[in-house]
Amino acid sequence: MKKLLIVLSLALCASTNAQDNPNNIKMDAKNPFLEDFKTPKGTPPFDLIKKEDYKPAFIKGIEQQSQQIEAIVNNKAAATFDNTVLVLDESGEILDRVSTVFGAIRGADSDQDIQTIAEEISPLLSEHNDNIYLNEKLFSRIKTVYDDSLNTNRTTEQKRLIDKYYKSFVRSGIALNKEQKDRLRQINKELSLLSLSFGKNLLAETNNFQLEIDNEQDLAGLPADVVSVAAQTAKAKGLDGKWVFTLSKPSWLPFLQYADNRALREKLYKAMYNRCNNNNQFDNKQIISNLVNLRLEKANLLGYNSHADYVLAETMAKTPDNVFDLLNKLWEYALPQAKKEAAELQKMIDREGGNFKLESWDWWYYTEKLRKEKYSLDEEAIRPYFMVNNVRDGAFFVANQLYGITFKPLNDVSVYEKDVQVFEVNNADGSYIGILYLDFFPRTGKRNGAWMSSFRKQSVKNGEFIHPIIYNVGNFAMPTEDKPSLLTLEQVTTLFHEFGHGLHGLLSHVNYNGLSGTAVSRDFVELPSQIFEHWALHPEVLKIYAKHYQTGEVIPADLVKKMQEAANFNQGFETTELVAAAILDMKWHVITASEEFDVDQFEQDKMNEIGLISEIIPRYKSTYFAHIFDGGYSAGYYSYLWSEVLDADAFEAFVEKGIFDRTTGQSFRDNILSKGGSEDPMVLYKKFRGAEPNPIYLLKNRGFVE
Template structure:
């Protein structure tokens, strides 16, 4: 999943010139050695991480703000009649320094943070918010944009140019350009406060995730766990100065296998409750006040801009368009998912009763008994599968699919600088031998990295001054750590996650548009998951598995018998998996269709909304509110439904490959040409229909999840 949700400073790039002037002396001293202040003099323009110091960030932000403010002033002072080139393109290409430092800092904040980085973020965020407002509340600039927008029917203008003009015009309108002076002042205050609240939410979540440790000093409490899981826990303990013990953390590669296999039910409950209580412990890292403020401020902002709710504001720029359409999709899936989840819960309870357990199935039992049931029904043990999914082999499998579909190859690069020793870098080469871009992969968890998996860019693809600007893309994950005697071996979920993020990466790498503002993943939120989710279909497809799933010790290709068992169990536990994601999407929507300011009891609100939809007690939403970073510290507010909306697209789109063959080069080229390369240069449904020949059929989502035949 793109699941994906970065601190994208490149979209919030403004503050006042007065601040920059106050810091002018400091900037001059830093100019000579600050690597952000000019184009990176590195192979293919990659960030020189070996030269970048933490003290470079803030001066570069200030200098970048100053530079872009001057560029905006130059646009507004032009005496020439506003044109597409001298106004819209000039705006789109402004802020080079800010783009450089924002993209790098955003990546570091997500994957290599520390108190210094967090402090810089807190200092810079309100300045960027103000700078953003200074651009999109700039009336002389908007006057020029309006002139170009009014000429939108100009037959000489391409569809891509029209899309760019429309995007900027709407950005000004949605940023409050039509408000009166008092309303604009209030909007500026709201934007600043929201930027800081989002940072606070993420900072608290990282602290809560890192602060908890389940320390085990009795080997009997490790019963049920594999040697791999035990060895990683021992390694973690040793790194924390507790040699001879075992430590489990709230990083998913640590807590999930414990819940799946640990026989000690009390410890499973303890670890699980710690996971879902993050940000909800009435301590200095509690996120309930942040949620209250964020929800109310988002509503106030939406009302200022003429919308009934934050959801109405957000969805106006998506394929879904309205909350009713989102609820329609989610409720339809819910009608299939919840009954299936209840059947699964009943089956697990029967297993508990049969085994002599004198208790009711609880949420911390689900994974444990699901694994037992999977093994019993399908003779399939995920621990027996993991040796075939060494992380490097899975990565190479993702590369191989891209090669077969699009003709591209990946060559390890030793020339580029990396920000952490675990990071890998690859040059991406097209079928004709031409250079496409650079891909960074950062796959292992650490205390400085937030949970989850995501994709981002150090530089987006565009064409500037007639020159093609090659993209520089990164994927980040939190997969299983290697041990002293074994490499990183992935679960099936981690395999599909790797393919998912790689699909996002391809969207950025294979972009071929003219303008930065429309490049790669710059598409509506409920379309952006199509390239990533369709790629998941190849991850565990039998034809693909035979090419990359090889035993890490013997090199043996995964046996047909195992593949058959995997296929048979494809939709096992689909009720649970669908119910928890739909519940989270509904929770997100419920927070953002609110139309009245109020003081929320966060726990009571969440509980009431989940009771209304009939969520059974044995399942919780995939993300409870206080650690729902997608919507409170990311770009998915009123947008978490996008994963399911996009699944309607990806399930239907994959049928095109099923019909012709999963490696059909012609179909692959069509997907590249009509989806991956187009970015936001055309209406998403138009692009989809060009590729598929019709609008998507929702039936394939239901088939994909096993709800109908």
Template sequence: MMKKAFTILAISCMMYSCATKTESNPFLTEFQTPNGVPPFDKIKMEHYEPAFLKGIEEQNQNIRAIIDNPEKPSFDNTIVALDNSDPILNRVNPIFFNMIDAETTDSLTKLSIKVAPLLSEHGDNISLNSDLFKRVNAVYLQKDSLHLNSEQLRLLDKTYKSFVRAGANLDTEKQTRLREINKELSTLGLTFSNNILNENNAFQLFVDKEADLAGLPESFRQSAAEEAKAAGKAGQWLFTLHNASRLPFLQYSENRPLREKMYTAYINRGNNNDANDNKKIITQIIALRQEKARLLGFDTYANFVLDETMAKNSSNVMELLNDLWGYALPKAKAEASELQKIMTNEGKGEKLEAWDWWFYTEKLRKEKYNLTEEETKPYFKLENVRDGAFSVANKLYGITLTPLKGIPTYHPDVEVFEVKDADGSQLGIFYVDYFPRPGKSGGAWMSNYRDQQGDIRPLVCNVCSFTKPIGDTPSLLTMDEVETLFHEFGHALHGLLTKCAYKGTSGTSVARDFVELPSQINEHWATEPEVLKMYAKHYQTGEVIPDAIIDKILKQKAFNQGFITTELLAAAILDMDLHMVTDVKNMDIIDFEKQAMHKLGLIPEIAPRYRATYFNHIIGGYAAGYYSYLWANVLDNDAFEAFKEHGIFDQQTAGLFRSNVLEKGDSEDPMVLYTKFRGAEPSMEPMLKNRGMK
């Protein structure tokens, strides 16, 4: 997943006069550190709010200077000046919002709720500033005579459309209502996400009888024992909803009632009629988004969002999703039948339920391929996998990543690397934060602490929640975690290799359904035999992963793809359904979801990957956009065919991908960039083949 801190667009600078003293606030000047890295050792809680307020004041002054400029509006004095108008906010914003997800505290959460509506108001003050829009519009109207290059034209077009999409052409009454909607949405979104974090942390499954651990691998038991001890219950075992705990439990636990308890807690997050309940919140969000879309001239919020994507509209998205559904659901049903046969043969008279899927899938995997996660994990030591991803990037693009010591970080788990190009020039600084903890949101993502712009190189981070080390045993990853590491590093490469002139076009500032191409194509190398032999080495003996295990990994790549694709599609269609509604009055969100899944014919043994009450993706930037993973999956499978045709480390192919995708950011239309790399628009056939559906 790709996260990028909100583009900050105000509040009234009048508020700054009541802010606390800020002479030593590190956000108020360029960071006085090597490579301009964030001085996490000096940043304190009391620095954030004054920095936001001062940053807003600074940007307001810079915008006033743009408006008051007596010179004729030009690309440089208006568009570029606006792109560069927020230096302080550009420092505090990405750090603050990454901390909200990676290392939050009650104080940070409270401040985020306070700051969000202020930032929303500030954004509206800029976007709805008629004098500023007049200058932007003046430049836009003369774009054909300005002799701009493709990146400049792209930035001009994005800037102009951002004002129009923000309501610059609306009358005063509608603008006033739009401001109210944006402010309310900003707070609701933060509350929704914080409720999910609370739900994740609240659930604790303590086991006090060793018999109830039947089936669980010894290493996993040891990890659970350490978690229980840390929670003050030595001698017991603790399991949580974090992926690194929940998934192995569902996969291996022979205690069916406990599997049901774990699974039920997971799928009911935000739906427990308590302080963290999200039913009302998500309904309010959907209603406000729909109202916003209508104000801006769109029939649905989905079409408002999709207007600036590769897909263009909801019809194109639904055509793709429904087409894929026709392949995925029959395969999922066939998989369910296979699992039921195993259960029937056990003679217990039990029917397959959703909480059984992972457990019996693991049994079927062993039966079909004689392969288990416990057989592969010893070869996937986290540090080796990470170095493998780095080595792939080196062989493809010539880049190197070297550990940097003494760089301030926000947590001891965080590691820092300097990234250099083949000629020795610096490409950026890369942070990794791999392990779960109570203050960290679940999942995995990439974001920036500083965007690339001209000669300014980016500061990029990957944040994940992988299996933690246990005693003397290092972090050993599952196959899914291996692919996640490669995935997020693919996003990082997109952010690190970018070479754009402007902040507004650089790196991952691309269409939502294009941003997953660099991450998803990078996953392909993770399981290539040549690559596995580079990094998959037994953590105790150093033995390279045997060919026999590699063969099993490759043979089972399409295994369980009916389930995987169906749950992903169900979530993507739910997202679209929610954002295509035109009447939210009296909506019962749970009943809405139930009816949507019934209409699809989703089998009860599978739930959408994300249900409405904990669908954080559609709160954090993927609203009417969760389909992007599948849209980009068409792109990444088609793109990797080019590497398979010429060699997975073919330098010419890698050079084309780097120069036309990774370096270009949003400097041109994404389909133009793709066809420059591939020579044609993508075909769906490679994706269907790789998912075992053709």
């Protein structure tokens, strides 16, 4: 089966009834999803795909996979790896094609029609998924293969796939009685719809607010290109002669960094952190309470004390205690540093005669001023050296140096939006690897943030190597009429981060779809992405791609030196807001008693317990914490920090041998990137590094220890 839980990008869980066409939908023979895409590289034919193709394709895909499952169950031959596990892993071709494309569109180019389709399809997919994983006859065959695999000469990869499917059935409730299974089915349907509603509300709230400015004096302090983008945004909204700032991060963040008008900074920031918490039709508080309680009930049904216990059982961390141990240790370093930073910012306010207490909407503004004062470093002076396509080429350059791979632009491939870029990826010898899509800019129908996924995962089927088709999505600074997209340092590292995920998908070299690419535990999946960030701002890499967009001048050495000196500036704040969000996620999911939660009070109480200072809020407050309520990171946001222990240690291997050392790069490719989930993650890591990771490098990276 193409995905253990078919997911429509933002965790729209897969599901299934099967045998009939419950909506009596006419199947169009020209529906592109009903057969392999007839394009040169198997890329989605976006020029042929219509919105009305999605639902019929989902229905047909459910029907097809259900028939495939029935064929497995009714096979008279004894259950084997080939006739049971492998057939299951390869089933659902139509469903895979439509779900991957629909998931991409829902995340990056949605509208009301797409949202409606998602709401209609979600319960069908939930049912379908349950029909598979609660199928006792199918499980009986899986168990036969599982029991036999302990005594037969299986490859490590085959054992991993068997084990993954066996545990998926168990963790999906196959051992429950009928009454419990019926309740579980209902819970799964409700959870899928609640997550959809959460994301729909968040997109609406993000799009509905705009800070409209008609007095030029209110733009004081803002760089010219920020003002230009705001004017361009206003013009697009029919507000010529005005300036508009939105809740897209490339819009609100520079306003908080540079706008002198404190009242407007407060207004914009509060609009950002009060999203879906305004007691209107887009409020997410009741959805959160319902989600948390249903997740707990499901975990209890399956024999776990909490949702976190359920989630973590199949990760590197294993238990909530291990997660809290990491988070609390980091908190001991981060919070005192954040308090020092807050005191320093307050001194600056007092020195300037501000006569007010530092608040969260002041932090970015005074941090930017302090950065200039301490390091003579102005981020706006840096941005001209980070044109988005140059940064992209920098990422390509590093991948070429480490792995010998090349990237060729393809201009004849159909895309879902005109600004999406497409590249063919090849090995050094010219052999074909796969396709990479890059979607960089915000749009009304795109959710915030950045992510990677696939239109097709790598595998081997009937002896044929299936090449991956991967995409990266971001929300970077928009180009203006007179300037290209110029990135902040944070956006530079984000581009490298997502590209690292992309490499994990592209360079996968396994046999089975269920183990391909990023199909690894949540707290291991961030290793390939986060290690790639280390090259983004390295001086040896900067001199290759960081060139002034007008003059072509390479970024000056003195500017790079200032960047290095300021590398750990504001690290107390950055670590504190990240750890606070990870702790908030865990607190929501270690609850063991159901109740009607007061979401605001719960969040405040948990942040008070850890002593979070009022000048900092968690990176994501609950009502817009999409990672955990409309994504796959519930009880998993800690993963970024868990993986940082790995990536900080792993990068030391490159530091020791040279950051472009091909032998080390090949080892990382062979032992990490190519392996997907085909072996235990710590086994893979030790094959690359020779030992388990040393957490001291994370602390050094963040400037907490020498």
